[in-house]
Amino acid sequence: MKRLFDLVLALLLLLVLAVPLVVVALLVRFTSPGPVLYWSDRVGRHNRIFSMPKFRSMRIGTPEVATHLLANPSAHLTPIGPFLRKSSLDELPQLWSILTGDMSFVGPRPALFNQDDLTQLRTSMGVHELVPGLTGWAQINGRDELPIPEKVALDAEYLHKQSFWFDLRILWLTGLKVLLGHGVVH
Secondary structure, eight states: OOHHHHHHHHHHHHHHHHHHHHHHHHHHHHHHHSEEEEEEEEEEEGGGGEEEEEOOOOOTTOOSSSGGSSSSSSGOOOOTTHHHHHHTTTTTTTHHHHHHHHTTTSOOOOOEOOOOHHHHHHHHTTTSOOOEEEHHHHTTTTTTOOOOHHHHHHHHHHHHHHHHHHHHHHHHHHHHHHHHTOOOOO
């Protein structure tokens, strides 16, 4: 049922958001040199690496580390990067990853390929069995501000509490967080 929900919702959102997706793509293209999409190697279900697309909000040559680990993250942002991140519009291309089955709407956020500490802790807690999500329980409870052990504890809580209704609650709370701009690293 979760996979069917993901497919139907992703297709509906692609139809509804077709024009905004094109507008954002054009804005990215015309405000900084480089490709429109940034393909990030991420850790998926069973620790399999997959490529996850995002609208590019960082300048070409930015180190491939979590944003909060950069010495001065704002120095690496493109002119429209702060807007894309605050609005979470940079995440919209991940609808592709949902359609291909690499991601779900709800699950733990996929770790960067080089976040070994996060991947190892998730594996020890069984979280690696889950399909990563566009949003998740840890996302709405602190996002990037959470220390890794707290993030993984929330991911493990999701693993044990997951249900269709819990996913709907997480999606609803995510919408509220995005609208209010809470927990977004610029």
